[in-house]
Amino acid sequence: MSMPDNAKSLVVEELVVEIAGERPVRPVDSLSFEVAAGQTMALLGESGCGKSMTALAMMRLLPTAGRICAGRVRLGELDVLAQSEAQMRAVRGGRLGMIFQEPSTSLNPVMTVFAQIGEVLSRHRALSGEAARKEAARLLAAVGIPDPQARLDDYPFQFSGGMKQRVMIAMALAGEPDMLIADEPTTALDVTLQAQVLDLLLRLQRERGMGIMLITHDLGVVARMAHQVGVMYAGQLVETGPRDAFFATPLHPYSRKLFAAVPSADRRGGALETLPGIVPPLDRAFAGCRFAERCPVVMSHCASVEPQWHVRDGQRVRCHLYADGGAVCEDTPSVSAAASTSSRECDEAPAGGRLEVDGLRVHFPVRKGVFKRVVGQVKAVDGVSLKLQPGKTLALVGESGCGKTTAGKAILQLIEPTAGKVQLDGATQNGRRGRALRALRRQVQMVFQDPFASLNPRMRVGDIIAEGMKALGVSGEAGARHAQIDRLLERVGLSPAMRERFPHEFSGGQRQRIALARALAVSPRVIICDEPTSALDVSVQAQILNLMRDLQRAEGIAYLFITHNIAVVDFLAHEVAVMYLGRIVEYGSTESVLRQPRHPYTRMLLDAVLTTEADGPDTVGDVPDAPGELPSPLNPPDGCHFHPRCALADARCRSGYPGPTFLGAGGYVHCFRVSEAETGA
Structure with missing residues (x-):
């Protein structure tokens, strides 16, 4: 008997993660969001914003120095953070599955593909012997690996990068999870393999009613996969909303800068927008907006007063620009844009090599x-x-x-x-x-x-x-x-x-x-x-x-x-x-x-x-x-x-x-x- 949809939803409430050290680091600070069953929530942002640490916290796989200081993670009625490590072995890989960013380092190089999928089938579905082998072959076929019976006895090095990623997906799905966490699942893949892997995930989601939390920095992947989007910066969410609304009108200055940085033909000959500086270190206390140091429309009180959430047509944004019904102003010209003008006016470049x-x-x-x-x-x-x-x-x-x-x-x-x-x-x-x-x-x-x-x-x-x-x-x-x-x-x-x-x-x-x-x-x-x-x-x-x-x-x-x-x-x-x-x-x-x-x-x-104009997840199968x-x-x-x-x-x-x-x-x-x-x- 299948579970009701609310039993498969993932809810994260005020999650706080801290990494111990000489100066403790908080890569996740008061994070709250929800991933509904059968829906995809994309977590978007630069490296160092805390996306992957959020996923590891949800799976209870934090590094040795890491700990969850506060918050709740619920999968349906299950309180994930209240489970003992022995109980988590049944949750991890079972109700909660994860595709890691780098399959080459996540797959065991000295074990065959069947041995690795078989571990999941044995623990979470009590399958062994011929039944496990038959199910493992079915999983490989489902993720598009040809001749699955023969490939079961191959080792990871005998697969291409795209095939290894498909094996990772098969392993993640072997436990029939209610919720799948995908951490940059297509970063190192070609455009053809990326399209295949993403459409495969969408088809499996539709068949199983599975929720997906997708971690990525690729706006094209977000446009193809997401129902909901969350933009993360320096350990916090700064904007959330439905996919269509987010791509039509990104609200936060950080979100707008991410869009402006995407290369395209119409920006050829000019300069791409860039963000000055880097994500601030997370080993300090913040008094105001964490993006203030890099924001093109910063105001005097941004650095000292923490912004609150504001709602605009179904989108939520954490920014002072929207206080009292205000609207975001246009970004000021960037330093890179000004530099590009001068470079276009410079003398003809000296000849190089032929x-x-x-x-x-x-x-x-x-x-x-x-x-x-x-x-x-x-x-x-x-x-x-x-x-x-x-x-x-x-x-x-x-x-x-x-x-x-x-x-x-x-x-x-x-x-x-x-x-x-x-x-x-x-x-x-x-x-x-x-x-x-x-x-x-x-x-x-x-x-x-x-x-x-x-x-x-x-x-x-x-x-x-x-x-x-x-x-x-x-x-x-x-x-x-x-x-x-x-x-x-x-x-x-x-x-x-x-x-x-x-x-x-x-x-x-x-x-x-x-x-x-x-x-x-x-x-x-x-x-x-x-x-x-x-x-x-x-x-x-x-x-x-x-x-x-x-x-x-x-x-x-x-x-x-x-x-x-x-x-x-x-x-x-x-x-x-x-x-x-x-x-x-x-x-x-x-x-x-x-x-x-x-x-x-x-x-x-x-x-x-x-x-960023890619068809959304509801068009799966069209490509x-x-x-x-x-x-x-x-x-x-x-x-x-x-x-x-x-x-x-x-x-x-x-x-x-x-x-x-x-x-x-x-x-x-x-x-x-x-x-x-x-x-x-």
Whole structure:
């Protein structure tokens, strides 16, 4: 017998979480909200606002130093905070399920998928043996994993990122929870996988009447998933309301700034709005509004008087602007907007480097047996040709596993290419060693996807930046290097005083600025940027994108921008190359590729992009899943590699790979279905 809806609702009342230390931190302070059965509540805000700590408190999974000081968490009639740890084992994974942000660290690498799902089935549903295996296979099939019976005995490393996230969802659903907490479930996924995972959650929600608390900083995900929205800042909610009302008229100045920071085509050529400063440290007592230090419409009493809740047409907002029936005023022009005007009026940028890549191939041998004989080749990059112009940005887009990062590393000779040619200003770079290779590294630098992993945790920031300068003979004297490092830190928006800090003392956005400063330290002419904004909040992402654009205009730097964020491509890139299974399938100007895509794969990527105008959760099922998964580069399909997933494929597509059809202005597409009449050739 199913429970009534009110028995499945989640109610949080005045929740307070404290982390003990020399100065206790309150990441959650007097938080109250409700998630109704069958509804999704999205918790939105920057990193450091307390979103994930709220979820961990609800699951009673706080770190050792953390404790719940006050408040209540009720799931129906169950008082979650009153349960003993033994009782919580039945609640956690049973009535309350959770999808963690990073599946690679949440799944046990030495246990098969069945062993991990089976633990949940055994504890919460008393299933074992063949019954458990049958149910585990059904769960994998429900989350869209093909051949589920065979995949049960695979280990997590044998799954792609999107597949691992689906396994996490299957585990979370195995206990048939009344309420599901999803913490950034799609942050590291491609646009196609993101769309599939979100629509899967919505369909399962509809079938089960399950409530979802969704934690995210992606406004497109909120628009697609949420029924209700809560904006969190510095441990407190500052705005709540229905999805449609929130996207039509965000009320709080913080909410408005988040919307203004989202990159889009209509902001191309200008600067994105940015929020000055960072989320304040939560180890102090607040007298007034916590957003006052960063607010563009701050008033004299905001810093000393705590704002109360005000109701406007079903929305609730915690802001002095709405006291006594007042209305929010327009934001004042931001510093970044003023800076962008001056940058547009500056002199023409100096010429940078011209990088040409022709027929680049990177094949990794697959060896088996005692004698490690080569039995196959993983064709990670299979004939890529690109041209980077001084002062221009070329975006390389595609799903994870298509070879984008491998291509970037091969261009920089961090991976030795199997074939092909890389030329910088006409000089061939392949096969360089020693001093000749150092000359390439000075002119071509790379900013890696994860700045925390790419910065030495045992070195201070000043030493990290100086290391490359010393190795490549830049600013030879110690005093000159010291002054240059201070100028670089200021240029990327950091204080020279920070040079003595270690990487762990910085936020994610600040670490990415340090990585960019390290790349700039040797005055390169080309920078390869590998997903430099993928894990950043929209506000921090806006700061990095503005900085990169201004540096390009001032220095004439050419960027190869590897990403799956189409909105960022639309804002920053001049040209786009679409990559699929090691090959470029479409190439052209940003305007032509994003506005008039010719290849079916490009259209599939663009159809999967979520925007703030995305259809809401009640339209689930209107957007079909992308057919199939990205094939393995070890055994790519015959003919056009995309034909197993293409609705337009015919016999030609299955028998031979299509040659290029030239579109004019240097663009081309590899597709049999693009005729000469369609291209105007």
